[in-house]
Amino acid sequence: MRLRVLGCSGGIGGTLRTTSMLLDEDILIDAGTGVGDLSLEELKKIDHVFVTHSHLDHVAFIPFLVDTVGWMRAEPVTVHATCETLEILKEHLFNWKVWPDFTCIPDPDVPYMRYERLYVGETVSLSGRKITPLPANHVVPAVGFHLEGDSGSLVFSGDTTTNDALWEAVNRIDNLRYLIIETAFGDRERELAIVSKHLCPSLLREELSKISLKVKPEVYITHFKPGEADSIMKEIEAVVDGICVRRLENDQVFEF
Incomplete structure (x- = not known):
């Protein structure tokens, strides 16, 4: 395995980026603002996002990632998190008010994003x-x-x-x-x-x-x-x- 640190700060400003790490080329561990420094080609390769918890500094760039590359991919991006965290993301982020629900865009049978429960x-x-x-x-x-x-x-x-x-x-x-x-x-x-x-x-x-x-x-x-x-x-x-x-x-x- 190869883990590259994209962000490791508790906040932003200058070169500071919030928590995100890229495992090999296709897995994110959290998706803070450091994800925004990846190239479009690098973003397209991300198949999985493993989320520690629902706070914004750890999930803020999931919406931008999926919105940017969802239409370019043959398979949905899979967001892995505990049941409690997935419910928070559904209710407070991908809720059609803060951001669209990409689990049913462009079609519920062929979405840009899917959820997978962790235990x-x-x-x-x-x-x-x-x-x-x-x-x-x-x-x-x-x-x-x-x-x-x-x-x-x-x-x-x-x-x-x-x-x-x-x-x-x-x-x-x-x-x-x-x-x-x-x-x-x-x-x-x-x-x-x-x-x-x-x-x-x-x-x-x-x-x-x-x-x-x-x-x-x-x-x-x-x-x-x-x-x-x-x-x-x-x-x-x-x-x-x-x-x-x-x-x-x-x-x-x-x-x-």
Whole structure:
């Protein structure tokens, strides 16, 4: 597998893009504003979108993707999400008020887009690539993802706060090479992080201490609030010991 980071910020401005990652050439993991930097030819190749949760910074470019390339494709784009997230997308986004319902355009029998339900812990296999939804703890129903390739695995936490169930799943992955995990706030906003169900450096330290794997994964931090990435990383480096922690960057590539 080859995962390319299209966006990893908690907001926009300048070169900042919200959460989206391209797996190989045909799968999106979330569809934030980073999708807009893909070429038309790259957009046409996307067959699947796996959604962690319904917040706009993670789904904003699904409508633009389908609207742009739907008519160019022989098959619909498949949006994979939990039942709760699919219901939110149907009711609040693809509802003919905010955006057309592409599951019945141009015809319900031959639509531009279709939905596929995900279940936590149940693996989806696409041409030998394994994608498993993991538990997340956020203010709306949410998941993370375990991506398993030929030479290792990568876990993306999605938006989450403290979450023992995630680490129970992570600690069962014996070939985990990379962990991408959010830290949206600095410690001065710890209470806001708790209320909004995100992480801050002190909470991150507590979560990473739950990893019991003999070989620790490389950890990459995502979802910083704009303008605070440098200060949050300094806080993380000051409190996290015994594990390699780096900042996730746009256009970073992971192969596994």
